[in-house]
Amino acid sequence: MTTLHWIDYAIMLLYFAFVLGIGAMLRRYVHTSEDFFLSGRSIPAWVTGLAFISANLGAQEVIGMGASGAKYGIATSHFYWVGAIPAMVFVGLFMMPFYYGSRARSVPEYLKLRFDEKTRAVNAVSFAVMTVFSSGISLYAMGKLLNLLLGWSFDASILVAGGIVLGYIFLGGLTSAIYNEVLQFFLIVFGFAPLVFLGLRDVGGWAGLSARLAGVATGNGYAAGAYTRSWAFMGSASANPVGVEWFGLVMGLGFVLSFGYWCTDFLVVQRAMAANSMTAARRTPLIAALPKMLFPFLVILPGMLALVVSSTAVRSTSVPAPGAPAVASAAAAATVAPANPVPERREGIVPPKLDPRTGEPLRDARGRVVLDYDLATPMMLMHFFPAGLLGLGLTALLASFMSGMAGNVTAFNTVWTYDLYQSYIRRGAPDSHYLAMGRFATVFGVAISIVAAYVAASFNNIMDFLQLVFAFVNAPLFATFALGMFWPRATGHGAFTGLVSGILAAAVHHGMSLPAGAHVGVKGGYFGVVTTYPSELAQTFWTAIAAWVTCFVVTIVVSLLTRPRPAEQLHGLVYGLTPKPTDDVKRWYERPGPLAVIVLTLTVALNLIFF
Amino acid sequence: MGIDLRMPLGALFGVLGLLLTLYGAATRGQPGTEPTGVPVNLIWGVVLLAFGLWMLLLARRARRASKM
Numbered sequence: 001m002t003t004l005h006w007i008d009y010a011i012m013l014l015y016f017a018f019v020l021g022i023g024a025m026l027r028r029y030v031h032t033s034e035d036f037f038l039s040g041r042s043i044p045a046w047v048t049g050l051a052f053i054s055a056n057l058g059a060q061e062v063i064g065m066g067a068s069g070a071k072y073g074i075a076t077s078h079f080y081w082v083g084a085i086p087a088m089v090f091v092g093l094f095m096m097p098f099y100y101g102s103r104a105r106s107v108p109e110y111l112k113l114r115f116d117e118k119t120r121a122v123n124a125v126s127f128a129v130m131t132v133f134s135s136g137i138s139l140y141a142m143g144k145l146l147n148l149l150l151g152w153s154f155d156a157s158i159l160v161a162g163g164i165v166l167g168y169i170f171l172g173g174l175t176s177a178i179y180n181e182v183l184q185f186f187l188i189v190f191g192f193a194p195l196v197f198l199g200l201r202d203v204g205g206w207a208g209l210s211a212r213l214a215g216v217a218t219g220n221g222y223a224a225g226a227y228t229r230s231w232a233f234m235g236s237a238s239a240n241p242v243g244v245e246w247f248g249l250v251m252g253l254g255f256v257l258s259f260g261y262w263c264t265d266f267l268v269v270q271r272a273m274a275a276n277s278m279t280a281a282r283r284t285p286l287i288a289a290l291p292k293m294l295f296p297f298l299v300i301l302p303g304m305l306a307l308v309v310s311s312t313a314v315r316s317t318s319v320p321a322p323g324a325p326a327v328a329s330a331a332a333a334a335t336v337a338p339a340n341p342v343p344e345r346r347e348g349i350v351p352p353k354l355d356p357r358t359g360e361p362l363r364d365a366r367g368r369v370v371l372d373y374d375l376a377t378p379m380m381l382m383h384f385f386p387a388g389l390l391g392l393g394l395t396a397l398l399a400s401f402m403s404g405m406a407g408n409v410t411a412f413n414t415v416w417t418y419d420l421y422q423s424y425i426r427r428g429a430p431d432s433h434y435l436a437m438g439r440f441a442t443v444f445g446v447a448i449s450i451v452a453a454y455v456a457a458s459f460n461n462i463m464d465f466l467q468l469v470f471a472f473v474n475a476p477l478f479a480t481f482a483l484g485m486f487w488p489r490a491t492g493h494g495a496f497t498g499l500v501s502g503i504l505a506a507a508v509h510h511g512m513s514l515p516a517g518a519h520v521g522v523k524g525g526y527f528g529v530v531t532t533y534p535s536e537l538a539q540t541f542w543t544a545i546a547a548w549v550t551c552f553v554v555t556i557v558v559s560l561l562t563r564p565r566p567a568e569q570l571h572g573l574v575y576g577l578t579p580k581p582t583d584d585v586k587r588w589y590e591r592p593g594p595l596a597v598i599v600l601t602l603t604v605a606l607n608l609i610f611f
Numbered sequence: 612m613g614i615d616l617r618m619p620l621g622a623l624f625g626v627l628g629l630l631l632t633l634y635g636a637a638t639r640g641q642p643g644t645e646p647t648g649v650p651v652n653l654i655w656g657v658v659l660l661a662f663g664l665w666m667l668l669l670a671r672r673a674r675r676a677s678k679m
Contacts, residue, residue: 007630007634010630011627011630011631014623014626014627014630015623015627018619018622018623021619022614022619025614025619026614029614047616179614179616179619182616182620183619183620183623186620186624186662190624190655190658190659190662194651194655198647198649198651201647201649202647384646384647385651386643386644386645386646386651386652387643387644388631388634388635388638388644388652388656389631389651389652389655392627392631392655
């Protein structure tokens, strides 16, 4: 366990003071509910753009992408260069004209305008529940991590982080969340950049990293380049550590899941809706895409480095807490373990995953120690940063937890107030009433998140189950939006039945398949195992594909059987019935079209460089 | 909306940078402060400070331009 220096605490406190100070300063600009929930649609594009990625830059991203980097290597970059970026370009160019142009105040409200009340209700309720639970799960992860690394009290960490987020959103609403997200963005960049630099320096640059990871790859039964080349081994699922072949990857992750998330999730779309003009709204995801495509270097590389940096380290204090013995002791335990045919992985600083009951390192079917990949990035921080920089790195980590949580809370209070409270509980109240309700929703949104964090702490299975349900609910969404925006014939009944059958299709597909080596239960197979996938990700991707296709087909069939809405009711909501947006910027590279071409060209180049 | 974000951004990173720079300079060469052999606190403090000042400069310019 590491004890922090006064300088580390000073950096953290300074950051907290700024975060709350911004909320306090913005308070006097909040007069109407539109100010609170949509920042009065007055924010410049570079700010909404950075907030657009920062809201998504929660714990899942920073910790999870580091973990995936350690698990899958550079192939994790597919989440960015196949997944996020093309979807962000699409939402900016083609979907934002309808979101922003329809003057809908939320994504569910767009569904209400385009389709009908019941389609909105399904989306609003599932979204509201999902956001508070996601924020609870990330709060839980934060409390656990701080307890493990620094010995801080779980309760205190959760309450303080939750309290700060509550404070600045309560005061300044969405503007405050967005401004702080930009602060958090820069903090994360500046906090993690030196980590990558020091890590690469330690292993001898990219060439040294490739050489060392080649050893890890062959040790795990893959070709030498499997961890450092993103496409070369995607031909068959068994040749790469991700366990997916290129088609499942491109369709499942690239098309269905990423478009479903970046194009329909109100958490991110809300940032663009706050922009000060149509062009700014359309440029928001495009501006966001530029730093986003470089994020693999910031969040994935630390995980890859953690596998191979020299563990004879530099800091004797960087030994993890009780409950997670250092790598050295794990190696010692491994030599004691009898009849172990496979040599242990000794390099790197990723600690082994421990059996919660016995405290012994967990082993896989081949008898090798299972590593706790979620600790890859935090261990890198503890390993390489001296007092001072460590404070900055930990503050960046805290910032990522808080920006993720704030994104969830602002999306929740808007959907709750506009789509649920104003629509079903109390209509026609004065605006000040909804503003007060928004502030109140912020309080109970945070409160439920904290409760959810404790639920997660005591019943791990419930959270696995919830995340599974969320995955089912999200998978078909993009089909509904794509048909709604580009096919005037799609009807409300069609959208609703399509959405529900898509969710059911996801559950059925998941229930009839199982990833290799998993047991029947929350991992699938509860309707009988019909197919087995080489990995959990492959199963996730194909579940999404099944949901999307079902939703797409059912929506079309039911729409054709039901009465269409007259075209004049669909103005501003559907492609072809909406005037083409005009750009109000002067320079050519500021226009959404050319910007999109630049973004896509760079993305293709990155894919080729790491092919 | 009211506040130019570059002001608080510049102020935060300016102060953080100054703090790290001074701390890095004061602890130069002391055991345990440079585990990798690089004076990272000092270098990174200067980088943060420069970024903070640049943001403040941009904000000031924008304010002058809007006044004219």
